[in-house]
Amino acid sequence: MLEIRDLQVRYGAVTAVQAVSLDVAAKDIIGLIGPNGAGKSSTALAVAGLIRPSSGSVNFDGRSLGSLSAASRVQAGLVLVPQGRQLFPSLSVVDNLRAGAWRLRQRFDRSDVDELLRDFPALQDRLEQPAGTLSGGEQQMLALARALASHPRFMILDEPSMGLSPIMVDRVAEVIGRLARERGMTMLVIDQGIGLVRRVASRVLVMAQGRIVGEQTARELADQSAVEAMYFR
Amino acid sequence: MSAAPQEGGSGSPGRPATAAQRGSATRLGWVPAFVSIALTLAVMAATGSAPGALIAGIAAALLASRGLRTGPRSALIGIVLAAVVDAPFAYSSFNLTQIVVLAIGAWGLVILGGQTGQISVAQGPFVGVGAYTTAVLSARFGVPLLATIPVGVVAGAIAGLLIGIPSSRLRGIYQVITTLAVAVSFPTLLLAIGDPVGGSTGIAVPEPFQTMQVGSVDLDSTQLMYFFAVACALVVWVALSRIIWSRHGTAMRAVRQNEIVAAVNGISVSHYRIASFVLSAACAGLAGSLSAMSVGAVSPDSFGMLYSIQFLVAVAVGGADSLMGGLLGAVAVFLLTTSFSGIPVGGIQVSNEVVYGLVIILALVLLKGGIWGALTGVFESRWLKRAVQMH
Amino acid sequence: MLLLQDVVSAFGAGAVYALVALSLVIVFRATGVINFAAGEIATFTTFVAWELLADIGLGFWLTLAIVMVFSAFVGVLVYVFIMHPALDKPEFVIVMLTFGLFELFNGLSNTFWDPSPRSFPAPVEGPPIVIGSIFITQESIVDVAIALLVMVLLMAVFRFTKLGLGFRATTDNRFAAEVVGIRPWQMYAAGWAMATAMGGVAGMMLANMLALSASMMGNVLVFALVAVIIGGLESPLGAVVGGLLIAVVAGVFSSLSFIGTDLATPLMLVIVIIVLLVRPSGLFGQRKAGLL
Numbered sequence: 001m002l003e004i005r006d007l008q009v010r011y012g013a014v015t016a017v018q019a020v021s022l023d024v025a026a027k028d029i030i031g032l033i034g035p036n037g038a039g040k041s042s043t044a045l046a047v048a049g050l051i052r053p054s055s056g057s058v059n060f061d062g063r064s065l066g067s068l069s070a071a072s073r074v075q076a077g078l079v080l081v082p083q084g085r086q087l088f089p090s091l092s093v094v095d096n097l098r099a100g101a102w103r104l105r106q107r108f109d110r111s112d113v114d115e116l117l118r119d120f121p122a123l124q125d126r127l128e129q130p131a132g133t134l135s136g137g138e139q140q141m142l143a144l145a146r147a148l149a150s151h152p153r154f155m156i157l158d159e160p161s162m163g164l165s166p167i168m169v170d171r172v173a174e175v176i177g178r179l180a181r182e183r184g185m186t187m188l189v190i191d192q193g194i195g196l197v198r199r200v201a202s203r204v205l206v207m208a209q210g211r212i213v214g215e216q217t218a219r220e221l222a223d224q225s226a227v228e229a230m231y232f233r
Numbered sequence: 234m235s236a237a238p239q240e241g242g243s244g245s246p247g248r249p250a251t252a253a254q255r256g257s258a259t260r261l262g263w264v265p266a267f268v269s270i271a272l273t274l275a276v277m278a279a280t281g282s283a284p285g286a287l288i289a290g291i292a293a294a295l296l297a298s299r300g301l302r303t304g305p306r307s308a309l310i311g312i313v314l315a316a317v318v319d320a321p322f323a324y325s326s327f328n329l330t331q332i333v334v335l336a337i338g339a340w341g342l343v344i345l346g347g348q349t350g351q352i353s354v355a356q357g358p359f360v361g362v363g364a365y366t367t368a369v370l371s372a373r374f375g376v377p378l379l380a381t382i383p384v385g386v387v388a389g390a391i392a393g394l395l396i397g398i399p400s401s402r403l404r405g406i407y408q409v410i411t412t413l414a415v416a417v418s419f420p421t422l423l424l425a426i427g428d429p430v431g432g433s434t435g436i437a438v439p440e441p442f443q444t445m446q447v448g449s450v451d452l453d454s455t456q457l458m459y460f461f462a463v464a465c466a467l468v469v470w471v472a473l474s475r476i477i478w479s480r481h482g483t484a485m486r487a488v489r490q491n492e493i494v495a496a497v498n499g500i501s502v503s504h505y506r507i508a509s510f511v512l513s514a515a516c517a518g519l520a521g522s523l524s525a526m527s528v529g530a531v532s533p534d535s536f537g538m539l540y541s542i543q544f545l546v547a548v549a550v551g552g553a554d555s556l557m558g559g560l561l562g563a564v565a566v567f568l569l570t571t572s573f574s575g576i577p578v579g580g581i582q583v584s585n586e587v588v589y590g591l592v593i594i595l596a597l598v599l600l601k602g603g604i605w606g607a608l609t610g611v612f613e614s615r616w617l618k619r620a621v622q623m624h
Numbered sequence: 625m626l627l628l629q630d631v632v633s634a635f636g637a638g639a640v641y642a643l644v645a646l647s648l649v650i651v652f653r654a655t656g657v658i659n660f661a662a663g664e665i666a667t668f669t670t671f672v673a674w675e676l677l678a679d680i681g682l683g684f685w686l687t688l689a690i691v692m693v694f695s696a697f698v699g700v701l702v703y704v705f706i707m708h709p710a711l712d713k714p715e716f717v718i719v720m721l722t723f724g725l726f727e728l729f730n731g732l733s734n735t736f737w738d739p740s741p742r743s744f745p746a747p748v749e750g751p752p753i754v755i756g757s758i759f760i761t762q763e764s765i766v767d768v769a770i771a772l773l774v775m776v777l778l779m780a781v782f783r784f785t786k787l788g789l790g791f792r793a794t795t796d797n798r799f800a801a802e803v804v805g806i807r808p809w810q811m812y813a814a815g816w817a818m819a820t821a822m823g824g825v826a827g828m829m830l831a832n833m834l835a836l837s838a839s840m841m842g843n844v845l846v847f848a849l850v851a852v853i854i855g856g857l858e859s860p861l862g863a864v865v866g867g868l869l870i871a872v873v874a875g876v877f878s879s880l881s882f883i884g885t886d887l888a889t890p891l892m893l894v895i896v897i898i899v900l901l902v903r904p905s906g907l908f909g910q911r912k913a914g915l916l
Contacts, residue, residue, distance in 0.1 A: 346716065410853055417893075425890070588731070593724030
């Protein structure tokens with residue numbers, strides 16, 4: 001569903017992403033891990049259309065995304081759950097969800113809210129609460145729900161486990177799993193460590209210093225030392 | 234004589250010359266300027282041809298600086314002075330004096346804005362304070378006009394202190410709005426004071442100079458007024474340049490750049506912010522006195538918000554980071570506001586404010602650092618660059 | 625009793641200040657810019673309104689509607705062509721741009737119309753209403769009603785429409801808005817459109833109350849700015865309350881014989897300075913850290 005070829009992202013003189021190529025097949029979940037500064041988030045932002053790559057191509061459903069705007073990509077079914085959640089802190093939970101559905105033609109009403117929050121029971125009691133007052137775990141759930149509101153077919157999750165307790169990470173992993181099973185969602189999950197990714201992804205790519213330096217299937221990930229070796233290459 | 238730094242008020246001087254080079258350049262550096270002024274005046278007195286005199290002056294500046302090896306800066310100064318001295322024989326001295334008045338007021342904002350990074354819409358009222366001081370003292374108390382000038386400067390400085398103390402504690406948009414309120418209130422305040430300041434009709438100011446004969450040339454009162462104003466402007470230029478290039482200037486630019494870092498380095502932020510208000514208002518006071526003398530009258534409406542905006546536009550369009558920018562901006566503002574009352578477009582007489590507004594917008598959108606910033610940046614002229622940089 | 629009359633009479637002016645202050649707040653929330661040209665743009669659109677009313681002879685309400693749409697359009701043009709390209713420039717440049725717009729629109733008014741005062745048709749004719757010993761002109765009732773209607777409309781747009789949601793989201797977290805597929809510049813343009821439309825209404829009301837002239841918005845702008853400062857730059861409620869407060873205080877000051885209309889403005893200024901020194905972010909604004 002998603003094909004990235006030789007993606008390069010530069011910030012002025014600094015090249016954050018060197019020449020990244022990866023594929024994500026439909027209904028698959030691919031993990032992308034790596035240390036700080038490896039270029040993972042830059043890759044995510046470039047795919048989502050929020051920053052412009054200096055070279056390389058991104059194909060979605062066989063069509064080149066080219067210089068399509070982020071808004072158009074959301075319309076096409078590609079959405080990002082950004083690092084640090086990036087909610088609308090003074091808007092209520094409901095309004096955050098409404099904002100997520102902004103690009104949809106159809107009206108967004110109460111039944112849509114209920115449908116969305118099926119997988120996020122904790123949020124159902126907090127509909128009118130400002131998003132900024134939610135706990136870290138609730139915020140992550142809201143970020144996921146907000147992304148779902150646009151009825152995407154492909155989701156990029158950037159560091160969904162950041163700042164969360166192990167229990168919450170479990171819950172997030174659970175939700176990701178359910179999204180894949182029940183809604184057939186295709187996902188690219190980016191994280192620093194393999195804890196979360198290992199549980200949901202079929203394959204994990206390792207990124208360091210702007211490049212993909214290795215790949216492991218879920219089974220091979222059991223062997224920690226191999227992954228560590230790639231981290232510190 | 235020196236020009237202020239080019240970039241953002243905090244540019245660093247160019248590579249320092251050796252002491253010997255610096256010494257010789259400074260000592261002789263004034264000579265081309267003197268030579269060029271002298272030759273311009275001489276040719277003017279002898280031939281009565283303004284263009285001829287100008288050419289002679291420019292040539293003298295270039296040749297003298299080349300011959301004495303005093304560098305491009307001294308040549309540039311000579312050229313500028315030749316033009317300044319020659320101008321009253323080719324153009325209306327009255328208009329030129331207004332430009333000088335605008336320039337001095339704009340230089341105040343170069344200090345306030347270019348150096349300490351503050352924005353004040355109150356420059357108009359400060360000029361008004363100087364103008365009214367001169368008017369009241371000379372017309373009501375018979376004080377000789379020239380003597381009212383220092384008083385005007387001091388009055389401006391005091392007004393600057395009074396307004397500056399609260400205003401300098403405000404930042405950004407709050408400072409703009411407060412100083413704008415001062416500008417709007419000033420005419421109303423004058424009207425409220427009423428008769429002692431002439432009420433709504435204002436006060437008439439006596440003629441400052443009588444016609445003089447120099448050689449075969451008659452210098453009338455407007456031309457004498459112009460030369461006097463230029464002399465004052467030169468004094469201001471030198472004084473402000475000294476300040477800009479002193480450690481006080483460095484401190485001010487540090488305050489503009491980053492207040493917290495400046496404070497941490499022992500610079501008293503509030504001290505410099507207030508001081509620059511006072512200095513800026515003192516310049517305005519001088520400009521006001523000169524304005525009253527040359528225009529011959531003061532009235533409340535002349536010194537409100539629109540007048541304040543003229544000074545802001547001068548530094549915005551000409552360049553806030555250097556005195557030269559302020560001068561160019563003053564010329565631009567004068568041309569745009571007073572020199573014509575509208576241009577015909579199609580069948581419609583378009584009011585000059587439209588052009589004024591458009592020029593402001595275009596200059597801000599297209600030019601970085603105003604006209605002077607664009608000239609020194611875009612033209613990439615090594616000669617020009619060396620002329621404006623400090624050794 | 626005299627005091628009460630002053631308060632009541634001031635409501636008309638207060639409505640005008642409140643509308644202009646509100647338009648300033650919206651533009652500021654959207655693009656971080658104080659639009660010093662707000663008054664002059666409003667004056668220009670009010671001259672256009674005069675053409676529709678006096679020359680072409682359209683009815684008041686139709687003219688009001690047309691002028692609101694026209695003003696919104698002007699606001700979008702100003703944003704797209706001038707403010708949007710300049711948003712990353714230093715604050716001084718942006719402030720000066722609005723001053724440039726001030727001159728531009730003032731000049732446009734002077735170009736196409738005689739700047740001296742002319743009378744502006746009223747929405748209603750009729751004698752003042754008397755309650756006890758208080759006189760209330762019918763015009764001021766209608767003006768206040770229009771202003772209230774506009775404000776309610778604005779609130780409704782913000783709360784209930786998709787556009788309003790998009791605007792609130794974008795001003796809350798611009799990056800997140802982009803993530804979600806909102807185009808921020810569209811929201812900012814809409815903000816400018818709404819603000820300029822409100823200015824257009826305020827202009828018509830002011831022309832009605834005083835007289836239409838090229839300089840009619842001069843003092844209003846200052847009062848609106850003062851209202852915004854007192855109310856807090858980001859608070860729409862603060863702007864409205866501030867506007868009413870300023871009008872009432874100015875009205876009371878004017879009628880007090882030892883102050884009079886002349887000193888009302890300078891007195892306002894002193895009050896503003898005091899407020900700013902005591903509470904730098906206004907009465908309703910949020911505290912921000914800063915050096916004193």
